[in-house]
Amino acid sequence: MKNQQYLNEKVQEFVETLEPNTQTILLKTIEIVEQRNLSVETLAKKVDRQVDRILKDSQKGGIDK
Amino acid sequence: MIIQSLTLQHFRQFYGVQKLIFGSEEDEIVTVILGENGRGKTGIYRAMIFGLYGDQKLEQDSSDASLTLTNTKALQEDFESNRSGVESKVIVEFLHEGKAYSIERSLFSIMDEKGKVIERVQHVILSDKENSQTIQDEVMVNEWMDNILDTRVKDYFFFDGERIERLTRAAVEQRNEISSGIKNLLKIDHLLKAKKVLGHLQKQTTKELQKHSTGDYQKKLQEKIEIEENVEEIYQKKELLLQRLSKNESILAEIEKKLNSYKGKLSEIERREELEKQLQKEEQEAEYAFQRLQEFNQTLPYMLAKNTLYSVKSQIDAYLGEEITDVSISVELINQLLEDLICICGNTFKDDSSEYRALKSLQKAAGYKLDKAAYFELKANIMKLIGFVEDKETQLQHLLEQFEREEQEVEDLRAQIEAVNRKLKDTKIEDLDQLNEKRENVYDERANARHELQELDEQLIQLNNQKEQNQLALTNLKVKSGVHMQLVEKQNELEKSIKAMDELILGFEADVISELEMLSTQNFKYLLDESGQMNIKSVQVEKDYSLEVLNVYNHPFLANISQGQRQVLSLSFITALAQVAGGTNTLEMPLFMDTPFGRLSGKHQNNLLDFIPNVCSQWILLVTDREFGSSEREQFISRGQVGKFYRLDSTEPSVTKIIEESLQTV
Numbered sequence: 001m002k003n004q005q006y007l008n009e010k011v012q013e014f015v016e017t018l019e020p021n022t023q024t025i026l027l028k029t030i031e032i033v034e035q036r037n038l039s040v041e042t043l044a045k046k047v048d049r050q051v052d053r054i055l056k057d058s059q060k061g062g063i064d065k
Numbered sequence: 066m067i068i069q070s071l072t073l074q075h076f077r078q079f080y081g082v083q084k085l086i087f088g089s090e091e092d093e094i095v096t097v098i099l100g101e102n103g104r105g106k107t108g109i110y111r112a113m114i115f116g117l118y119g120d121q122k123l124e125q126d127s128s129d130a131s132l133t134l135t136n137t138k139a140l141q142e143d144f145e146s147n148r149s150g151v152e153s154k155v156i157v158e159f160l161h162e163g164k165a166y167s168i169e170r171s172l173f174s175i176m177d178e179k180g181k182v183i184e185r186v187q188h189v190i191l192s193d194k195e196n197s198q199t200i201q202d203e204v205m206v207n208e209w210m211d212n213i214l215d216t217r218v219k220d221y222f223f224f225d226g227e228r229i230e231r232l233t234r235a236a237v238e239q240r241n242e243i244s245s246g247i248k249n250l251l252k253i254d255h256l257l258k259a260k261k262v263l264g265h266l267q268k269q270t271t272k273e274l275q276k277h278s279t280g281d282y283q284k285k286l287q288e289k290i291e292i293e294e295n296v297e298e299i300y301q302k303k304e305l306l307l308q309r310l311s312k313n314e315s316i317l318a319e320i321e322k323k324l325n326s327y328k329g330k331l332s333e334i335e336r337r338e339e340l341e342k343q344l345q346k347e348e349q350e351a352e353y354a355f356q357r358l359q360e361f362n363q364t365l366p367y368m369l370a371k372n373t374l375y376s377v378k379s380q381i382d383a384y385l386g387e388e389i390t391d392v393s394i395s396v397e398l399i400n401q402l403l404e405d406l407i408c409i410c411g412n413t414f415k416d417d418s419s420e421y422r423a424l425k426s427l428q429k430a431a432g433y434k435l436d437k438a439a440y441f442e443l444k445a446n447i448m449k450l451i452g453f454v455e456d457k458e459t460q461l462q463h464l465l466e467q468f469e470r471e472e473q474e475v476e477d478l479r480a481q482i483e484a485v486n487r488k489l490k491d492t493k494i495e496d497l498d499q500l501n502e503k504r505e506n507v508y509d510e511r512a513n514a515r516h517e518l519q520e521l522d523e524q525l526i527q528l529n530n531q532k533e534q535n536q537l538a539l540t541n542l543k544v545k546s547g548v549h550m551q552l553v554e555k556q557n558e559l560e561k562s563i564k565a566m567d568e569l570i571l572g573f574e575a576d577v578i579s580e581l582e583m584l585s586t587q588n589f590k591y592l593l594d595e596s597g598q599m600n601i602k603s604v605q606v607e608k609d610y611s612l613e614v615l616n617v618y619n620h621p622f623l624a625n626i627s628q629g630q631r632q633v634l635s636l637s638f639i640t641a642l643a644q645v646a647g648g649t650n651t652l653e654m655p656l657f658m659d660t661p662f663g664r665l666s667g668k669h670q671n672n673l674l675d676f677i678p679n680v681c682s683q684w685i686l687l688v689t690d691r692e693f694g695s696s697e698r699e700q701f702i703s704r705g706q707v708g709k710f711y712r713l714d715s716t717e718p719s720v721t722k723i724i725e726e727s728l729q730t731v
Contacts, residue, residue, distance in 0.1 A: 007252045007573065014569045025263075025562040026569070033259040040258070044265040051266070055555060 024054050066213050067160045067683050068655050071116065074154040074171075075139040077108035078721035085109070085723060087655075088708020089160075089683055095706045096685045097728070099693050100713030105721040106687040107225075110659045114223060116155035116170055118216055119189065119207060123225075133182045135174035137719040140182060143175070150175040152187065161213055162653070165194040168206065214654065218246035221639045223657040244610040250646050251577050253570065260566045267559040268293060274552040282542045285535060292532050299521050299528070306514050306521070313511045320504045327497055337485045344478040346624040351471035353621055358464050364457050371454050374447055381444045385437060396435060399428045536560075577645060581606045584641035585634075589614075591676055592633045594668035601626070604637065612638055629664040636673065640680045655683035662692040671700070678706045702728055 011030060015023045028050045032043055070086045073079040087096045100106045107123075114120045115134065126132055133140075135153040143151045154171040168191045174184040191200045191209060200206050207216075214222065248254045271293070275286040328334050398409075403424055407413050414420040434441065489501040585604040593601065601622065605613040612634060616622035626634070643654060656677065662670050674697070677684050688697075701707045710728040713721050 004252055007255070010573050010576065011569065014565075014572065018565055019561070021558050022561045022565050025558060026259075026565055029259045029263055029562070029566075030256070033255060033262055040261050040265050043258075043262045044269065047262055048266050048269070051555060051558065055551070055558065 021054055021058055025051055028054070066654055068113075068657075068685070069158040069160060069165075070156075071109070071112060072154070072156040072158075073109075073112050075136040075151055076112050076115075076153045076155055077134060077136065078105035078715075078719060079108065079112075079723070080136050080138050080720045083723045085711060086709060087683065087685060090708055093706060093708030094678060094681070094683050095701070096683075096709040096711070097693065097701065097707055098685070098687045098711045098713065098723075099690065100687070100721075101690055104713040104715055106659055106689070106713065108721070109687060110223070110225065110657070112155045113157065113657060114219075116157040116168055117210060117223075118219065119170060119186070119203065121186075133174070133184060134172055135182065135184060138717075140174060140176045148175065167192045167194065168210070215246045215249040218250055218642075221642060222654050225659045247610045247642065248574075250642065253574055253577065256566065256570045256573065260563060260570065263559060263563050263566060267556065267563060270552060270556050270559060274549070274556055277549045277552060282539070285539050285542065289532070289535050289539065292528055292535060296525065296528050296532075299525055303518060303521050306518050310511060310514050310518075313507050313514070316507050317504070317511075320500055320507070323500055324497075324504070327494075331489070331492065331497070333485050333489050337482060337489065340478055340482045340485065344475065344482065347471060347474045347478055349621060349624050351468065351475050354464065354468040354471045358468055361457075361461055361464060364461075367450070367454050368458065368461075371451070371458075374451050374454065378444065378447050378451065381440055381447070385440055385444070394427065394431065396428065396431045399424060399431060403428065578606050578608070578610075580645050581638070581641050584644050585612070585638045588637035588640050588676070588680075589634055592637060592669060592672045593630070594666060594672075597626075597630055597633075604634065606638075629666055629669060632664050633669050633673075636677075640677070643681055653682050655685055656681045657685045659687045660689060660692065661686060662688065662697075670697070674700050674704070678704070698728060 011027070015026055018026065025047075029047050032046050032050070035043070038046075067089045068087050069089060070084055072082065072084045074082045085096075085098070088094055098106065098109060111123060111134070114123065121134060122132060135151050139151045139153070143149065151174050152171055153174060154169065156167055156169045158165070158167045160166070168189070170189045171187040172184055173187040174182055176182045186203070189201065189203050189206050191206045192198070200209065210216070245254070248257065268290075271286060271290055275283055275290065278286055324334055402409060403421070406416065406421070408420055486501065486505060490498055490505070492498055492501075582604060585606060589601070589604050590598055600616055602615050602617050602619065605615055607613060612623065614622045614626060614634065616625075623631075639656070643656075647653070661673075665673065707728050710726050712724045712726055714724050715721050
């Protein structure tokens, strides 16, 4: 479905204007949420782990996208 | 999804096993099923909705109507023989993203001595033909189908043509449901879920942060948690209210249906219907007049300055003294003429002549004007501003009068409706009095619920202000321990991410809405006849995906368009939706229309026949003989798009045969 492609393009275009950490958090969250059948709580736990990793990496000076 | 076939077994009028195969080839995507009233067209529509979604009732069915889906002849035969019950069944075979599936739903029914039928769902089987896998759990099957086409928007693709126009006037609460479905179809819900996940995570982080905080910081965090909980509570209350309103709408629809049977017997019912339509129109006009007044707000500061402008002008007038003649000749030229003692026309004069004195006075005036040039310019600008303000005052006066007039109209209509309602509650026809009493109660309840919704929205605004203040206070408080610092950082990052997600959603939705508007307008204009094209400028898609039509003066015009035009408007939006969701490719979704041409004029119908096959991947039409005459048949033949043509023939009571025919030989 083209609308999915359109959404992906829009997301990519938009995140380019963001700070690196926000950019990575947003992309990771959208990617994780694609697992449609999981509850908000379960998805939040997954995103939480990713956010901790992103912040840790950024303190070290490198960002793992 | 492309529907390949529909098999019916003892379902509604279709006795025995009968099968319809649908046209789905690239150049023959249209299937026409022709049947006179009562032959089972709606039975096929019911079978499709039951097969795909398990719905045993259609939206137009009254909730207390007892509807049997199993064929009456089959039930009677079973009753007269071994009374072991009848299995009725619907099988829909379809393609989705290139893969073949079938979904089968069956009912078990049995009839007792009094003719009462007990009917229950027996089984549901979804088969993935390619992988030879099946799902038999009803909830899972329904979830799976929901992923293909959200049940909340199925009405956009499978619909009764006579009722499709109601999509243009769905009430707030129904629109809420519909807009959620559209957001799903357009992938906006994916981003909304991502935002929800981030919000949940942020809440957890705030709680953790509070554990590691002390003093003022802890207090402010507690305040933050409370505000967020209040916001959540308000959203839940809103959800419940919307559900209540949705229920009210269904009750009202049923009451109206029953009241319709009294039409013709009591003129008040029709009178009330007419008055309510007028009221709806007037309320819209009043709302529009109010919006124009609101837009006037930015001009109000100029009006406050009006007295000051008058006072400055008087002071300048006093300073400049009496008005002087306008001098359009330069001082240099006057000086030269006086020196040469020659008039501009070439005649000479003396220094004691009247010409000399006239030129001297002109010299004085020109010199004066030159000295005070800045004051003259200021005066001219102030005069311009005064003119602007006076003009705006007249406009404001006009708008106020218009608004008062509209408000008065609304009040008058309400009073008239009230008077008709009083009469209708006292007709001495028991059922009718009760119905009207109930109707009024539901209306009251609806008004209360809408008022509550408004109050909740106001509370939300207040809470959001408090949230901002709280955030500011937290930012100003000093951070203490290391763990505390890390959590604050995480909290800040999440805050930024949620804000960014909000921006992303807003931008994406605005883009999608603007594309929908453009395509709906384009489609609507194509489908309208010439007079419609002249009156209507564009289709506006509101934030809740409801529709408005603007006339050539950019004024809301929906209340003025005909039923047929409303039907065309709905179709324009549906096709635009399919175009946006499908993008450059046609959306793989059938358009299934029961009695689509009933309210359409010949021109609208012709345009539709031209247009629809170009924007959808499959078109299934259930038509009456009145809708499908020789000219429509010829049009279809000349376009060569009809893949399958069926006629519904009734051979005996409760039995309809599906007969495949060639369109050319009908």
